[in-house]
Amino acid sequence: MSEVNSISPEVQRRILEEEYPELAEFRASGRAEERSLPPLPNAMEGKVRLRFAPNPDFVIHMGNARPAIINHEYAKMYRGALILRFEDTDPRTKTPLKEAYDLIKEDLKWLGVSWDEEYIQSLRMEVFYKVAREAIARDCAYVDNCGDEGKRLLSEGRHCPSRDYPPEESLELFDRMLDGVFGEGEAVLRMKTDPRHPNPSLRDWVAMRIIDTEKHPHPLVGSRYVVWPTYNFAVSVDDHLMGVTHVLRGKEHQLNTEKQLAVYRCMGWRPPEFIHFGRLKLEGFILSKSKIRKLIEEKPDEFLGYDDPRFGTIAGLRRRGILPEAIREVIMQVGVKPTDATISWANLASINRKLLDKRADRIMFVEDPVRLKLSLSSSKCLEARIPYHPDRPERVRAIEVCDGDSVLLSRSDYTSHQQVRLMGLSNFSIEDSVLVETDPSLDHARRMKLPIIQWVKASEAVKTVVLEPVELSLKSRSGYSEGSIRGYGVDSRLQFVRFGFVRVDSAGEEYTVIYTHK
RNA sequence: GCCGCGGUAGUAUAGCCCGGCCCAGUAUGCGGGCCUUUCGAGCCCGUGACCCGGGUUCAAAUCCCGGCCGCGGCACCA
Numbered sequence: 211m212s213e214v215n216s217i218s219p220e221v222q223r224r225i226l227e228e229e230y231p232e233l234a235e236f237r238a239s240g241r242a243e244e245r246s247l248p249p250l251p252n253a254m255e256g257k258v259r260l261r262f263a264p265n266p267d268f269v270i271h272m273g274n275a276r277p278a279i280i281n282h283e284y285a286k287m288y289r290g291a292l293i294l295r296f297e298d299t300d301p302r303t304k305t306p307l308k309e310a311y312d313l314i315k316e317d318l319k320w321l322g323v324s325w326d327e328e329y330i331q332s333l334r335m336e337v338f339y340k341v342a343r344e345a346i347a348r349d350c351a352y353v354d355n356c357g358d359e360g361k362r363l364l365s366e367g368r369h370c371p372s373r374d375y376p377p378e379e380s381l382e383l384f385d386r387m388l389d390g391v392f393g394e395g396e397a398v399l400r401m402k403t404d405p406r407h408p409n410p411s412l413r414d415w416v417a418m419r420i421i422d423t424e425k426h427p428h429p430l431v432g433s434r435y436v437v438w439p440t441y442n443f444a445v446s447v448d449d450h451l452m453g454v455t456h457v458l459r460g461k462e463h464q465l466n467t468e469k470q471l472a473v474y475r476c477m478g479w480r481p482p483e484f485i486h487f488g489r490l491k492l493e494g495f496i497l498s499k500s501k502i503r504k505l506i507e508e509k510p511d512e513f514l515g516y517d518d519p520r521f522g523t524i525a526g527l528r529r530r531g532i533l534p535e536a537i538r539e540v541i542m543q544v545g546v547k548p549t550d551a552t553i554s555w556a557n558l559a560s561i562n563r564k565l566l567d568k569r570a571d572r573i574m575f576v577e578d579p580v581r582l583k584l585s586l587s588s589s590k591c592l593e594a595r596i597p598y599h600p601d602r603p604e605r606v607r608a609i610e611v612c613d614g615d616s617v618l619l620s621r622s623d624y625t626s627h628q629q630v631r632l633m634g635l636s637n638f639s640i641e642d643s644v645l646v647e648t649d650p651s652l653d654h655a656r657r658m659k660l661p662i663i664q665w666v667k668a669s670e671a672v673k674t675v676v677l678e679p680v681e682l683s684l685k686s687r688s689g690y691s692e693g694s695i696r697g698y699g700v701d702s703r704l705q706f707v708r709f710g711f712v713r714v715d716s717a718g719e720e721y722t723v724i725y726t727h728k
Numbered sequence: 729g730c731c732g733c734g735g736u737a738g739u740a741u742a743g744c745c746c747g748g749c750c751c752a753g754u755a756u757g758c759g760g761g762c763c764u765u766u767c768g769a770g771c772c773c774g775u776g777a778c779c780c781g782g783g784u785u786c787a788a789a790u791c792c793c794g795g796c797c798g799c800g801g802c803a804c805c806a
Contacts, residue, residue: 265806297806304805361804398804409731411802419804441806456742464732465801484735488799493739543740543755554739557756569770574766599766633765652765662765708766728768 218558245261247283247546250456251483258290259455262318262325263445264295266310268499272408272492272522272537272553273460279541280487281458293452294318294325298332299444301428302421306332308429313516317524321534329452331444332430341447341477342418346380350476351417353383353395356377364413365405373414374527387420392565394420401443401472415469417443426670441465446473454482461486461548489551492558494681495522512684517709519724520679530679531703531713531726536562559727566703566711566726571598573698574633574664575706577676577689579618579669581644586613586636588650594634598694607694609667616668617645618690631655633707634666664707666692674711678725687725695721 250258260281264270270278282645285292294315298306311330318325331624345351354360356370363369372383399418407413409705417440423433439447445466448455450473457467467484474481496502502521506513517525527537539561544551574596586592591612597603611617623630624640631637637655638645655662670693678685691706698704702714703726712723 263806268806269761300805302805303803395804400804409802416804421804438804440804445806461733461800463801466806468732486800488734540740545741547734547741548799549734553739554756556738557740560756563768570768572766572768596765600766600769631765655765657753661767664766705766705768708768711768 218376226702232680234680236337240703241261247280247287247542250284250288250485251288253284253288253456254484256289257455258259258284258288259293259453260285260290260458261293261295261449261452261454262323263293263295263297263459264314266298266306266314266501267304268307268310268525269313269516269525271497271499271502271524272495272527273490274496275321275524275537276487276490276541276544278318278323279323279538280546282325284456284458285326290455291326292324293454294328295448295452296330296332297441297444298330298428298430299438299441300421301332301423301438302426305426313375313525317528321524321537327452329448330430331439331448333430334448335431335435335439336590337451338418338444338447339437342439342443343381345401345417345473346399347377348476348503349377350472351399352380352402353387354400354414355392357396360398360400360665364405365410367413369405369414373400373402373405387418390436392420393677394422396420399437400478401469403469403472409465411465412468413444415472416440417473440528442469446470449482450479452472456483456485458485458487458546460489462489477658486548487546487547488548490544491552492522492551493552493555495524495526495555496520496682506530510517514684518684519677520682520684529713529715530724531566532558532562532710533565535565554725563711566705570703570705571698572596572600573598573695573704574666574692575674575676575689575695575709576618576620576664576666577687577709578621578622579666579671579690580621580624581616581618582624582640583647584613584615584617584638585644585646586611587647588636588679592635592650594632595634596634609634609670609692611667618666618668619663621667623661627663629658629660631660631662633662635665664709666690672696673720675720675722676706676709676725677715677722681704691721 221544228694240653262278262281264274280291296311342351352373352375354370355372356363384399397420398416400414401417403412403414405413418437419440420436421438423436427433464486471481487617491497506515516523517529519526519530536558540553540558591610594609595606598605598607627640630640636650637648637660639648672693672695674691676687678687698714699717700714703711705711710728711726713726714721715724716722
């Protein structure tokens with residue numbers, strides 16, 4: 211083994227290829243293999259229609275990215291269509307956020323999810339009313355005007371007397387609902403299922419209810435409507451009308467699927483294929499919309515907003531420095547299994563690091579700096595020519611220092627070494643507050659196994675604060691970056707040499723960056 | 729409590745439908761090494777898993793039964 215390890219990688223690879231060609235080939239094809247999704251049942255090329263249907267009560271997070279990306283991937287795979295539909299039919303308890311509609315669209319675009327059609331349910335109320343009337347006419351829906359009593363009766367396997375009214379009478383009651391005759395809770399439209407179904411929530415479930423929009427105005431349509439469809443009714447109607455062929459969503463919707471089937475049965479529609487996958491967690495991040503909202507509201511000084519890098523929102527991950535390709539890749543790896551999955555941060559970070567490594571320029575940053583004077587001996591002045599990226603050695607910046615100039619080193623380097631090589635410059639021994647130049651050659655540094663460390667010319671240093679998310683806190687680490695950081699604006703992704711990858715969060719006289727990962 | 733869905737290494741996933749090619753593949757993590765003017769990337773080697781118990785079978789991660797555990801649902805939320 212040690213024999214193998216003492217051989218250089220190129221030689222190792224060559225030997226492998228020569229001696230075991232089938233093995234090398236196997237490796238190569240395994241590497242190229244892209245994770246692809248299993249085929250969809252009853253799917254025809256060009257005919258598949260899918261949808262992503264978020265509730266615009268907040269921005270989307272990693273958990274929503276699963277249905278968004280999976281649906282988009284399938285749409286691409288079958289050259290089908292992806293529908294974006296905002297499900298905003300509860301102005302009372304899940305009040306939509308006016309800004310969320312656009313924020314969600316921005317996040318989707320950033321994720322690379324494109325859609326072909328776009329709908330907003332609160333703008334389709336007349337459609338729901340029309341279908342409701344037809345359902346009543348078909349005698350598979352009725353107005354329950356028993357108020358709270360109606361629910362109690364059903365819990366006992368009985369029902370409100372109005373269930374037995376002829377359709378014409380129910381239709382009249384429905385019109386009175388629309389006219390605002392009833393207050394909240396006084397009347398609801400129910401689908402006729404089975405009042406004695408073993409699962410009480412399935413018994414004549416509510417298709418439409420009254421919401422006092424004077425008290426709870428909707429951000430888009432204000433107080434124009436008082437009768438609102440429930441999720442299950444609105445979804446079935448829209449999925450059918452929009453020609454959705456496959457519904458892929460989280461398994462929390464399994465029971466809803468059963469409810470929705472009642473609408474298809476009533477209307478004589480052909481139901482789509484339903485596929486449920488497990489829930490997603492992101493290790494170390496808060497995903498819950500309600501928890502995030504609560505934290506922002508209760509501790510506005512401690513959190514940066516919905517895009518705080520400690521949150522698992524798409525915006526938060528973006529601000530952290532995660533690339534959309536990394537999110538897509540990790541979602542594709544998890545796939546469509548019905549099991550829950552906890553995405554490990556190490557895994558996401560690793561995928562991201564590989565993508566970032568190719569595009570992030572290398573910049574020197576010293577944390578907790580110590581100021582030292584240079585004592586040069588090889589010449590009066592030295593010029594360090596350091597490539598911004600090891601893959602593109604022609605792109606360099608030059609940093610000139612002269613005898614007597616001051617440089618900054620990270621305190622941890624200062625305290626743990628006696629001899630060092632300042633990257634791209636020369637070798638030094640550390641004597642109290644002076645760096646005394648020894649042999650300038652790189653070979654010498656290698657022979658002596660000197661650590662090659664980053665440094666910042668004091669006169670050009672740019673104060674830099676690194677914000678590092680650690681669990682629920684945001685650790686602040688400060689230091690100085692080399693002057694060339696000024697060439698990078700907000701949103702630039704950099705690698706601070708021997709420190710880690712960061713994303714520029716604010717650029718000005720001073721810089722603030724967010725620590726992405728090692 | 730009731731109903732539904734699941735359980736492959738620390739994490740994620742392949743294999744399970746159509747039992748043998750699986751003493752279980754891959755990625756990440758971890759340990760070691762090579763390379764390299766970064767503690768990054770790359771390369772090599774290693775490490776580690778079929779929830780438990782029965783059954784069917786020449787043969788079970790794969791099929792059957794029971795148990796345990798986890799998740800989801802049981803709204804006039806989505």
